[in-house]
Amino acid sequence: MRRTLLMLFFSFSTALYANTYYVAPSGGSDMNPGTIARPWATWQKAFNTARAGDTVYFRGGVWYLQPGQTVDLINKDGAPGKYIHFFNYPGEKPVLDGSRIVPPKPSSGQYSYSGGPYIDGSNYIHWRGLTIRNFYQVHDRVFVQGIVATNSNFQIFENITVHNIGGRGIYYSPWYAPDTTYFINVDVHHCADSLPLNDVLGGWGDGWNAGVEKGSYMVFDGCRAWSNSDDGFNIWGAGLIVMKNCWSFGNGLLEGDGSGFKLNPTEETTYMGLTRLLTNNVAAFNTGNTGCGFNENNIGAVSMEGRVYNNTSYNNRIGFMTGGFLTGPQKNNDYRNNISCLNTLTDVDENSWSGGNFNTDIKNTWTEGVTFVASKDDFVLTDKSLAIAELTAERKPDGSLPDISFLKLVKGSDLIDKGVDVGLPFSGAAPDIGAFEYGTVNPGITKVSSIVVTSNGGVSSIATDNGTLQLHATVLPSNATNKTVTWSISNGTDKASISSTGLLTALKNGTATARATANDGSGVYGTLSISISNQIIPVTGISVTGAGGSSLITSIGGTLQLTAAVLPADATNKTVTWSISSGTDKASISPTGLVTALADGTATARATANDGSGVYGSLSITISNQIIRVTGISVTGEGGRSAISIDDGTLQLSAVVTPSNATNKTVTWSISSGTDKARISSSGLVSALDNGTATLKATANDGSGVYGTLTITISNQVNQVTGITITGPGGASAISTDNGTLQLTADIMPVNATNKTVTWSIFSGNDKARISPSGLVTALDNGTATVRATANDGSGVYGSITISISNQIVPVTNITVTAAGGLNSISLNGGSLQLTSTVLPSNATNKTVTWSISSGADKARISSSGLVTALDNGSVIARATANDGSAIYGALMITITNQVKVSNTAPVAVVDYQTENYTGFVGEIDASKSYDSDGDNLTYSWTIPDNIPVSSDSGPVIRYLCPNVDNSRTFEFILNISDGKVTRTKIIPIQVIPYQPHLEAAEISGIEASSFQYPNNPYNIIDGNIGTMWSAEGLAQWIILELKHSFSIHHIKLAFQPGQKKESYFDILGSVDKISWEPILTKSSSCAFSGDIQVFDFPPSKTTREFKYLKLIGLGSSLDNMNYISEMKVFGIRYRSSRKFNELPVKVYPNPASDYVTVRIEDNLMVADFFEIATNSGMVIMKELLDPDVREFSFPINLKAGHYVLILKSGAIALFTQKLIITH
Structure with missing residues (x-):
């Protein structure tokens, strides 16, 4: 009844959920809203977001937790009736995997910690259907726990699986009462602290370590714990803990205690009443230091009151054990109807020597005077391997335990109806002894009464090697409710095996007895004995030894003869095949077992039986003193390139040395030909010097003389200036007229220098003369001035001339x-x-x-x-x-003094400005022509609408950055102009228009950057949030966008550092392959008064090109070397495929145009109905119909200068779009 009420409570609480969210291991993002279509990506996002009543569904798949990621639920509370629910999506299995987590290595004498979900200060949480696995110690002294819940009450764990943990599976410590906690159908297995943690290896590997405080309640129902290094269930505390229908088996690995159920004292010195209730539980095959099935562990001035009814302890070291040395209040541990059978050390240990005893001992298999004895024959199944297979079988779809026959009572067992009524349901005259009731407690179920086993054709023998025989089970009565059976070999398990469908396979000569056991719990079974002959005797073991017992080779190219001893001696085929199973690069082996050393290290030689048994023996051989010469070197360029086409470009080379295990794999880099064309560093970095080819060589440093080469083609190198000579007309170097001039000329060497332009400057004597960009010197004062012409190619070369100046005018002093x-x-x-x-x-x-x-x-x-x-x-x-x-x-x-004041005339505002501007562009409002008739000095102040960024809010001229708008919008700037006596106001309306709305935004498929300053990572520039950014310090820091499709780009939108008041400098380059880059915008800069979104148009010559990659190179700012980009969007047109101009389906020329435009349609499949010309705001200002047969046409230009868009259309479909620039 309690289970029914609990499930009703769960169902009622679901009606109160506030929100439903979803998390997925792939395709999600924590920036998403958490819907089923746009799920979150991480468990931590779910833990941070969910509130009382919310449900989070985890989709199926594996989350590989990454270093630095957390799964912490901290101070998150549901409420009574409004639990927070973390559920698996129905029918799917979400897995949290910690295999990629490496805990910090503890310093000497210290500890570190690792594990899965950490729950702290969080109450009313319901967990369902989640799997936690693969959290390891990695280092000594690392505490690892699969799930930790501390200071957290009212938890429900349902259908949870925890396995392969390097410590405890689940640790639960609520710290305070009241609390009600449920573990329902939870599995914990393979938990072990296999590296040293304390003085006992494996001593911290409990399946559960859980307890409750006085006044609290904890339930374990249908739970399993197996293959843990310490105890299966280690429970404690002064609260009431109920355990029913739970299985604990195979625990106690390494040096752990290995108790199936360790009940523990309350640690209270006053009598507490009932604290433990255990019913229908199974403990089996537990070993370890203690290996006790049910262990009170009750020692000291403490009290524990338990009820232990109808449990079975089988084949542990100890079946049941009480406590001793009790000095506290009297306990009353009540044991009834329990089985302790075939435990290897003792079935019962009362610790009587220390005062221990069973206070109440009624109808247990060890109770003095009972008329029944538990033995192997009382049970349907006791074979350990078959039992483990049943106990670890997959749970039923509803999460409940699988049906098993292990420890079910057989028909006629003397343990049936021999128990005492303890309030549990039973059939028959009285309860049975042990965890499983024989028969049924549910009316209307018909049990199996007999089973007859037969074979195909009625044969009862197998005479072929590894032959098979299909068996059949006839179940009576024919109306039995459950007629399914479990097949097993009850005798002769070494002679045959049998499948779950009754297919028996011969293994060895002899007789095997096959058994079909009813799955309805009746214990009924049928058998058939099969005679087996003509079986080949397989190899069961192989021992490999080296000559003279040696396992070492210490000479260069040395050998070691191995020998294989095969068992059994009468195996049918005793031949073996020799191989190297690991370390094939360290040694080779001949068909006769002769090992030859190849390289230092360890090689494992294997002798595998040739009889198909799969049996093999191995020997690890240590090899030393080997020298492996280099035999080949392959030289490749980064990305497979063998050319440098950028001035002063570089190419990183790599040398792949063979064999991979060569003793010395280092190389020396050199240039074997073309030393005037390139140079190479010791790390293989080639730097271009001049056009031509250069052959690079990587020579092995091991003395083998082996080398590899690669020929590099070098182009596009710049011939730098080497000398500059400056002369005046006719060799003049003097100015003798006031403010006179002298035109200088710079002669550049060599004559074929790539860039022969110079920058003129006054190196000394700036007060004596000035010079123009063209080299015209103008005299300022008598004296001398040194003029310098500096090469613009970055070579740093310059020439100088000294000019004598006389006869200049005398200034006023x-x-x-x-x-x-x-x-x-x-x-x-x-x-x-x-x-x-x-x-x-x-x-x-x-x-x-x-x-x-x-x-x-x-x-x-x-x-x-x-x-x-x-x-x-x-x-x-x-x-x-x-x-x-x-x-x-x-x-x-x-x-x-004594003046009579006269009247004042108000100032007049005269303002020049553009009435329209585009979003992302900088505009100017000029009121400098305003005047005052009285000649009074004027002052200016401005009122700025909607916090639009401006260069200043005072002065006659201001500049502003147009805000981002989706539709045309008018903003009103207000000018206040004053002569000190009267203030006049003028409203300046400016319409801001969306820029080129017809263009589409390019999809970004990838981002990479040269570096970034945490947390300002590169992906912030496409998250749609101007408050986040990418930042990097230093000149030439770059960020690369990969576009999902090749794109014809018309402009980009950039936002810089929010709130910045400086210019940011940058270059933009484009590429189709991320190898060769084409400059697009060079020495570009942002406005100096805002970091908000700005538009940067691509040059017309670039808009006809298609790019797959964009590179932004940051060049610092007007104040420092920092680079900030908060948003970057790319706008243009996506064609069906990337084309150069001569491959475009439509040619538009000339472009830019001044008088006329010609359009030629070269794609024969393109049929346009008409063409349009639109402004950047999308307004159509020209539209003409087209004859489908006309493939080329021209039209005159009657438009003002500016940027437009030409569109060919068929109905509402745009067939082709091209930017059109008008220059007149």
Whole structure:
């Protein structure tokens, strides 16, 4: 009834789920929403996201946990009736595999930890259908656990499998009460700490190590534990633990205790009441230090009260064991209806010597005075190998235990109906002894009463080697509910084997008895004896020894004769085949067993029986002092290349040495021919020097003289400048006229230099002369100036000439301003004051000045002759500035009083701007032509809409970056202009239009980068989140996008560092094969005031090309060498296949065009109805119908200069699209 109520509770709780999510081992991403179509990728994402009532389904497949990944459920709570559910997707098997996890190696005397899901501080969690496997120690002193749950209550583990763990399978420690925890149909097997962890090897490899505190409840129902190095179930704590229908077998490997069920004391010194209830459990084949089927382990000042009813302990070291040395309160461990049979050391150990005993001992096989005895004959099946096969069989589809015949009572057993009623269901007059009730406790089931075994043709012998005979079982009565049987060999298991369908196969001469046992638990079986003859005696063992007992070869090319001793002595075929099973590169072996050394190391020689038995013997041979010479060297270029087509390009070479086990595989790199064409480093990196061919050689360093070569073709090398001579006209090197000029010429050597352009500069004497980009020197002052012409090819070569300069004009050095009569004030309304300027030196070439009011322009004005006229009370500064360009000035402060204020005229705003602009482009608003009639100084301030990035919010001119819009949208900038008295406002509306919306975005299939700064990895640039980015430090750092399809690219959109206020510099290159790269955008830069998305158009000559790869090379910024890219998108047109221009189905020329455009359709299958010309915003501005027979046509251009798109269409389908550039 409890199971039914529990399942009803589970069903009711599912109605309260809030959300359903999915996780998949392939095709998922943690950026996805977690739907069945777009699942998550990791368990950790599921653990982080799920909330009370949610369900997460894990799809079938294997998650290989990677180093650094976690599976931690920390502080996540469901609620009563709203558990968090982590379930397998129905019908699928999700597996978490830890085989790729290498725990940190502990330092001396320390420990480290590893394992699967870690549950901490998390309550009301339901787990179902998950498998945890392959978490290993790898190093000594590493604690490994498959599942850990600490400080976590109200857990349900259902249909969970944990196996191949380098320590405990499941560790559960709730820390506090109350708690109710269920383990339902859970399997834990093959858990072992096989590397040293403490003083006992295998002593931490429990299947379960689990307990509950006082006031809590834990249930194990239908669980299995097997092949664990320590105990199967190691339970503890002062709470009530119920274990029913559980099997624990084959535990106790290495040096572990090996108890099937270790019950343990409560560790409480006061009497606690019932703490353990065990019913219908099986412990079998447990070994180890203790190897006890059911072990109280109850020692010390503690108390444990248990009820142990109808359990079976078979073929362990010890069947049942009580505790001793008890000094605490009285315990009452009640044992009834239990079987202890054929345990190898003792069936029962009461520890009576230390005060132990069974307090209540009723109707157990060891109870004094009972009339029944347990023996092998009481059970349907006891054979260990067959029993293990049944016990480890796959569970039923509903997760319940498989049907078995092992330890089921046979008909007529004296253990039937000999028990005492303990409240468990039973059939017959009284309960049976042991874990399995004979017969049925369910009405309406008809048991098998007899089974007759027959064979095909009624024969009862096999006379051919490895012959077979099909057996049949006739089950009575014919209406038996379950008529299936299990086939086995009850006698003569070495003479024959039998399949699950009754096919008997001969193994050895003699007699074998086949048994068909009913699967309905009745214990009924039928048998048939088969006589077997003419069987070949197979080899069962082979021992391999070396001559004189040796297993060493210590001489170069030495040999060792091996001998194979075959068992049994009367085996039919005692010949063997010799082979090397491991270390074939270390030794060879002849058909007679003569081993010849090839290389140092270990080789395993194997002698395999030729009789088909598969038996073999092996001997490991240690080989030393061998020298293996190089016999061949193959030289290849990176990616299979044998050419360098980039100036100063490089190519990494690799040398593959054979044999692979050569003693010395190092090589020396050299150039055997073409030393003027290339050079090579000691690591094989070839650097191009000049066009031509070079032959590279890799020579073995072992003295063998073996070498390999590769010839490299080198092209596109730049001839650098080696010398520059500078001359003036007619050899002149002097300027003798004021501000005179001298045109210089640079002669470049050699005459065939690739780039003969130069950059002109003044190396010394910048105050004496200046020079133009074309080499024109202009005199500034008397003296000498050294001019330099520097080669632009990056060679660093330059030439110099010194120019003598004379007869230059004398500049002003000082100006003194005075007023008439020595006054410095005006006290009459509208009065005036004449100023005078004294210029030094007295011989200055130009002594004229320009008069101005530098401060207080609203208080006075000044004439060109220096007459100051008062406008308003206050102070002004009058300035006289030299007109000779020296920028020297003198000033005088004048105080003005008794003025009557006059009216002011408001400033006038005059603004130049484009009314339309495209998203991602930089625009400019220019208000510098605004004016004030009164001559007042103007100030400017701007109100920016929607936080659009701008260069400044003050000043007459601002630049702005158009935001990203999906539809045309108008943004209003507001200019506030003031003369200090009146402010005028002007609204500037600018329409932002989507840029080329007809283009498609290229799909990105792969990303790689030269480097990145964690966590700013390359994939951040395509995640759609401008807040994440790729970053790398240093010049020429790159990132490569691989496009899913070849693409004709029209423009890219780039976003840089969010919030940046600097220019970012970069190049863009394209490639079809990721080997040869074509420059597209060089020395490009972002705007200096924003890192938001910007559009960068490809040159028209590049838009007709198709690329598969794009490379962005970061060149730092105006402030540092950092490179940031937060988003990158590629837009253009995807054609059916990659074509060069002459292969395109449609030719559009000339492009760019100014007067007319010609279109020629060369694809005979393309039939267009009409053509359109559209703007970058997608607006169609021209449309013309086409005659299907016309394959070439021209049309005049009546469009303003700009970028457009020409489209050939058939109905609504675009057959061809091409960017069209108009230049007039």
